[in-house]
Amino acid sequence: MRILFLNKVFKILLVPIVILATTTAVFSQDPISKKDIQPYFDQARKFKNQDKIDLALETLNTAANEAEKREDIKGLIDSLHELALLYLRIDKEGDTEFYWDRASVLLKDISYPYGDGMHKYIEAILLHRSNRNFQSLFMLNEAKQLNNDRNFYNNLLLTEAKVYLSLEKYDSATKNLNSLIVNTDVYEKEYLTSQAYLTLAELNLGLENYAEAAKNGENALAVAEDNGFLEDFKDANILLTTVYEKLGLYQKSLSNSQNLVQLKDSIFNIEKSKIEAKTADKIRDNYKTEEIARQEQKIEELTESQNRSELTAILTSAFLIIISLLAVTLYRNNQIKLKTNDLLQTKNKELQIARDGAVQAMEAKTNFLSTVSHELRTPLYAVTGLTHLLLEENPEEHQKEHLKALKFSGDYLLNFINDILHINKIDANKLEPLNMELNLKKVINEVINSLGQSAKSNNTTLILEYDQDIPSHLLSDPLKLSQIFMNLIGNAIKFTKGGEVKVISKLLNKNQDEVTIYFEVKDNGIGISKEKQKSIFEGFEQGSIQINREYGGTGLGLTIVKSLLGLFNSQIELESNLGQGSSFFFEIKMKSIDDLTEDVSFEITPKDYDFKGLHLLIVEDNKINQVITKKMLTKRDMTSDIANNGHEAVDLAKENVYDAILMDIHMPGISGEEATIEIRKFNQETPIIALTAISLDDSLESFYAAGCNDVVTKPFKPDIFYQKIGENIFDKKAKNSLT
Numbered sequence: 001m002r003i004l005f006l007n008k009v010f011k012i013l014l015v016p017i018v019i020l021a022t023t024t025a026v027f028s029q030d031p032i033s034k035k036d037i038q039p040y041f042d043q044a045r046k047f048k049n050q051d052k053i054d055l056a057l058e059t060l061n062t063a064a065n066e067a068e069k070r071e072d073i074k075g076l077i078d079s080l081h082e083l084a085l086l087y088l089r090i091d092k093e094g095d096t097e098f099y100w101d102r103a104s105v106l107l108k109d110i111s112y113p114y115g116d117g118m119h120k121y122i123e124a125i126l127l128h129r130s131n132r133n134f135q136s137l138f139m140l141n142e143a144k145q146l147n148n149d150r151n152f153y154n155n156l157l158l159t160e161a162k163v164y165l166s167l168e169k170y171d172s173a174t175k176n177l178n179s180l181i182v183n184t185d186v187y188e189k190e191y192l193t194s195q196a197y198l199t200l201a202e203l204n205l206g207l208e209n210y211a212e213a214a215k216n217g218e219n220a221l222a223v224a225e226d227n228g229f230l231e232d233f234k235d236a237n238i239l240l241t242t243v244y245e246k247l248g249l250y251q252k253s254l255s256n257s258q259n260l261v262q263l264k265d266s267i268f269n270i271e272k273s274k275i276e277a278k279t280a281d282k283i284r285d286n287y288k289t290e291e292i293a294r295q296e297q298k299i300e301e302l303t304e305s306q307n308r309s310e311l312t313a314i315l316t317s318a319f320l321i322i323i324s325l326l327a328v329t330l331y332r333n334n335q336i337k338l339k340t341n342d343l344l345q346t347k348n349k350e351l352q353i354a355r356d357g358a359v360q361a362m363e364a365k366t367n368f369l370s371t372v373s374h375e376l377r378t379p380l381y382a383v384t385g386l387t388h389l390l391l392e393e394n395p396e397e398h399q400k401e402h403l404k405a406l407k408f409s410g411d412y413l414l415n416f417i418n419d420i421l422h423i424n425k426i427d428a429n430k431l432e433p434l435n436m437e438l439n440l441k442k443v444i445n446e447v448i449n450s451l452g453q454s455a456k457s458n459n460t461t462l463i464l465e466y467d468q469d470i471p472s473h474l475l476s477d478p479l480k481l482s483q484i485f486m487n488l489i490g491n492a493i494k495f496t497k498g499g500e501v502k503v504i505s506k507l508l509n510k511n512q513d514e515v516t517i518y519f520e521v522k523d524n525g526i527g528i529s530k531e532k533q534k535s536i537f538e539g540f541e542q543g544s545i546q547i548n549r550e551y552g553g554t555g556l557g558l559t560i561v562k563s564l565l566g567l568f569n570s571q572i573e574l575e576s577n578l579g580q581g582s583s584f585f586f587e588i589k590m591k592s593i594d595d596l597t598e599d600v601s602f603e604i605t606p607k608d609y610d611f612k613g614l615h616l617l618i619v620e621d622n623k624i625n626q627v628i629t630k631k632m633l634t635k636r637d638m639t640s641d642i643a644n645n646g647h648e649a650v651d652l653a654k655e656n657v658y659d660a661i662l663m664d665i666h667m668p669g670i671s672g673e674e675a676t677i678e679i680r681k682f683n684q685e686t687p688i689i690a691l692t693a694i695s696l697d698d699s700l701e702s703f704y705a706a707g708c709n710d711v712v713t714k715p716f717k718p719d720i721f722y723q724k725i726g727e728n729i730f731d732k733k734a735k736n737s738l739t
Contacts, residue, residue: 013206013716014284027294036066036070036075037063037067037072037075037078040059040062040063040079041060041063042187043073044056044059044063044086045187047059048086048089049191049229050228050229050230051229051230051231051701052229053086053089053090053561057086057283058607060079060083061283063075063078063082064079064080069078073106073109074110074112074115075102075115075273075505077106077107078118078170080099080100080102081099081118083099083283084096084100084103084122085122086124087099088126088129091171091551093126093129096126097126100119100122100126101266103115103119113146113147114146114147114149115151116146116147117145117146117152118143118147118152120140120143121139121143121147121152121155121156121159121605124137124139124143124159125159126135127139128159128163128299131166133163133166133167136161138166140159140160143156150184150185150186150435151186151187151188154180154188154192155188155192156186158176158177158180158192158195159181160176161173161176161196161199162199165199165202165206170203173199173203174200174203175705175724176198177196177199177200177203178196178704178707179701179702180192180193180196181193181196181200181702182194182704183196183437184434186475186591187332187403187482190226190227192324194220194224194229194232195220195232197216197220197223198216198221198232198239200212200216201213201214201217201220201239204216205239205242205243205246207366208246210247212242213243217236217239217240218240220232220235220236220239221233221236224236224247227725233263237256237257237260237263238256240253240256240258241253241256242256244256270317274588278359282480285606287369293736303367318567331469336465344463380715383630383715385628385629385715386628387406388404388632389628389631389635390403390716391403411416415530420603424534432478433477433480433568434477435475435476435477436471436475436477436479437474438475438478438481439472439473439474440474440517441466441470441505443478443482444464444466444485444503446482447485447486447489448489448503450486451489454490454493455493458493458494458496458497458498459497459502460496460497460499460501461499461500461501462493462500462501462502463502464505465502465503465505465506467506467507469507470505470515471510471593471666473592473593474515474592475590476590476591477568480564480567480568481588483560483567484561484564486522487557487560487561488557488584490652491521491557491558492525493523496523496525496581497523499524499525500524501522501523501737502518502520502521502522503519503520503521503522504521504522505517505518506518506519506520508587513593515591516588517587517590518585519586519587520583520584520585521581521583521585522581522583523581523582523583524581524584526579527577527578527580527581527683528574528576529578533576536574537558537561538561558572565586567587568589570586570587570589571586572585572586572587576696607724607727609722609726609730611633611636611722611726612638612639613638614639614640614659614660614725614729615639615640615641615656615657615658616633616639616640616660616662616725617641617643617649617652617656617658617660617661618640618641618642618643618662619631619642619643619649619661619662619663619664619667620642620643620662620664620667621664622664625714626642626644627690630642632718632721641656641658645667645669645670646670646672646674646675647670647675649673649675650679653679653682653686655684658686658687659686659687659688660686660688660728660729661679661686661688661689661730663676663689663690663691664691664692665691665692672690672692673703673706676688676690676703676706677706677707679707680707687710687728687729689708689710689711689725690703690708690710690711690712691712691716691726692711692712692713693713693714693715709728710724710727710728
C-alpha cells in the first residue's frame with residue numbers, strides 16, 4: 001500500500017514539474033521584434049497627419065492586437081501610447097488616460113527607457129492642457145533624458161515650444177520652432193515644418209507682429225496644402241483670415257475665409273466627426289470588453305486552483321518531509337553564503353569607490369582637454385593670421401622661408417588641437433550621427449580631390465573603385481563619413497611614397513530601403529607589423545618611434561576613425577604586412593531613397609569675388625584678433641567697424657547698414673548667439689557669419705537657430721574666410737534677385 005501511495009505522489013509531483021518546464025520553454029523564446037509592427041505605426045502616423053483619424057485608430061488597434069497575439073510587450077506599450085496620443089488629438093482626454101493607465105501597468109514589469117520617455121511625454125501634454133505648464137516643462141525634461149529617438153525629440157521640441165508660448169517665453173519658443181523649420185526628421189519632416197510655421201504665426205499674431213505672422217501663416221498653408229495636412233490647412237486659413245483683417249488686406253482675408261468655408265463643407269463636416277467618434281468609441285469599448293474577458297478568465301483559473309486545494313495539501317506534506325531532511329544542510333550552506341555575501345559587499349563597495357573615482361577623473365580630463373583646446377585656438381588665431389598677413393606683404397626671401405615654417409607649425413598645431421577636441425567630444429557622448437540625404441560618390445570624390453596635392457607631392461596615385469549599383473541617394477551623415485575617409489586616405493598617402501592608394505566602395509546587400517555598403521582603403525606602402533596592429537587604433541599610437549620621427553603626425557587619426565565608426569555601429573578591421581602595404585575595411589548600413597536621378601559634378605571650384613567697397617561689422621572682444629580680422633578685410637579692399645562686445649554689436653547694427661556681420665560667439669556680457677537673436681528682431685536681411693573657437697558644449701544647430709547664416713571655426717584658413725563672406729553676401733543677393 002505504501003509503495004502504491006508513493007507512486008501516486010510521485011506522479012502528482014511530476015505533473016507541475018512538466019508544466020513548469022513547458023512554460024519555461026515557451027517564455028524563454030525571444031519575443032517577436034517590434035520591427036514587425038513598425039509599419040502599422042508608420043501608416044497610422046500618415047493617416048493622423050492627413051486628419052484621417054478613423055483610419056489611424058483602426059491601424060493602431062490592429063498593431064495592438066498583433067503585439068498582444070505575439071506577446072510583444074514593448075510593441076503593446078508603444079501601441080497603447082500611440083492610441084493615447086490619437087485620442088488626445090480628438091479631445092477625448094478620458095480615453096487617453098485609460099490607455100495611459102494600461103501602459104503604466106505594463107511598464108512596471110519591464111525595463112523599457114523608450115516607453116518610459118513616451119509615458120512622461122504624454123503626461124507632460126496632459127499637464128499642459130490643464131495649465132500646469134511648469135510641471136509640464138519638468139516632465140518634458142525627464143522624457144528627454146530617457147529617449148534619444150530623433151522623431152520623438154522633434155515632437156518634444158514642438159510641445160515644449162507650445163508650453164513656452166503659454167508661459168510667454170517667446171524667445172525660447174522661437175528658438176525651438178526655428179530649429180524645427182529646418183529639421184531632418186525621417187518620418188515627419190513636412191508635418192513638423194508645417195506645425196512650426198503655424199505656431200510661429202500664432203506667436204507673432206499674439207505679439208501684434210502681423211507681417212511676420214502672415215509670412216509664417218502662408219508658409220504653413222503651402223506645406224499643409226502640398227502634403228494634404230487638412231487640419232493644418234484649416235488652422236492656417238483661420239489664422240490668415242484674422243491676420244489679413246488686422247493688416248487691412250480685406251480681399252486676402254475674404255479669400256482665406258472662403259477657403260475655410262469650402263474646406264469645412266467638403267471635409268470637416270458633421271458626418272466625418274460622427275464617423276471618427278463612432279470608430280473611437282467602438283475601439284475603446286472593444287478593448288474594454290476584451291480586458292473584462294481576460295479578467296474573467298483569470299478568475300476561472302483561480303477557481304480551478306481552489307478546487308485543487310486537497311491536492312495542494314498532499315503536496316505540502318510531501319514537501320515538508322523533504323524540507324525537514326534538507327534543513328541542516330541548508331542551514332550550513334546559508335552560513336557559508338552569509339560570509340561570502342559580506343565579502344562580496346565589501347569588494348563591491350571598493351569597486352564602486354574605484355569606479356566613481358575613475359568617472360570623476362574621466363570627467364576632469366574631458367573638461368580640462370575641452371578648455372585647453374578651446375583656449376589655445378584664440379592665440380593660435382593670432383599666430384596663423386599674422387603669418388598669413390606677413391606672407392602677403394612681400395617679405396625678403398630669407399624671411400619667407402621662416403614664415404612658411406611658422407605657418408606649417410601653426411597648421412600642424414591646429415590639426416592636433418582639432419583631433420584632441422574631436423576625440424574628447426566622442427568620449428563625452430557629445431556626438432551622434434545625423435540622418436540626411438547625401439550622394440556617397442560625391443562625398444568620397446570631394447575627399448580625394450582635397451588630398452590630391454598631398455598625393456602628388458608623394459608621387460602617389462589615387463584610385464577610386466566605385467560600385468555603380470550603389471544607390472545615388474542615401475540617408476546618413478556626410479560630414480562624419482568625410483572625416484573617416486579623410487583620416488584613412490590621408491594616412492595611406494602619408495605612408496605610401498611612389499605607390500598607389502585604392503579606395504573601394506561596394507554594395508553588399510540591398511533589402512528594400514536598407515543597404516549595406518563595404519568600404520576599403522588599400523595601399524602598397526610601408527605596412528604595419530603584427531605586433532603593432534594590436535595597438536594601432538589606440539590614441540597617440542604609431543608603428544614605431546622611428547616612423548613617428550620620419551613621417552610625423554599625432555597618432556590620433558585611426559582613433560578618431562574607430563570612434564566615429566562606433567557611432568554607426570560599425571567596426572574597422574585591418575590586414576597588413578611589413579613592406580607590403582595595409583588594408584583598412586569596414587561596413588556601414590544606410591537608408592536608400594533612390595527614387596531620384598541627377599548628374600552630379602564632383603569638381604569644387606572656389607569663386608573669385610570682388611569685395612571692393614564692402615562695409616562689414618567685426619564683433620570681437622580680443623584686441624589682437626580685432627587687428628588681424630580688420631587687416632584681412634582691408635587686404636581685399638573692404639572697410640569695417642569694430643564692436644568690442646555683444647551690446648555694442650546690437651547698437652551699431654541699429655545705427656548703420658552693413659554688408660555682413662562677423663560675430664564672435666564667446667564674449668563677456670551677452671554671447672554672440674544672444675546678440676544675433678537681438679539683431680534678428682529688427683534686421684532679417686544682413687548675413688551674420690559666426691566666428692568661433694568651437695568648444696565641447698557648442699552646438700552648430702543652436703547658432704543657426706539663433707539666426708546665423710554660416711559658421712567659420714577659428715583659427716580659419718584665409719581662403720575659406722573670404723569664400724564664406726562672398727557666398728553669404730553675393731550668392732544670397734543673386735538668389736534673392738531670382739525670387
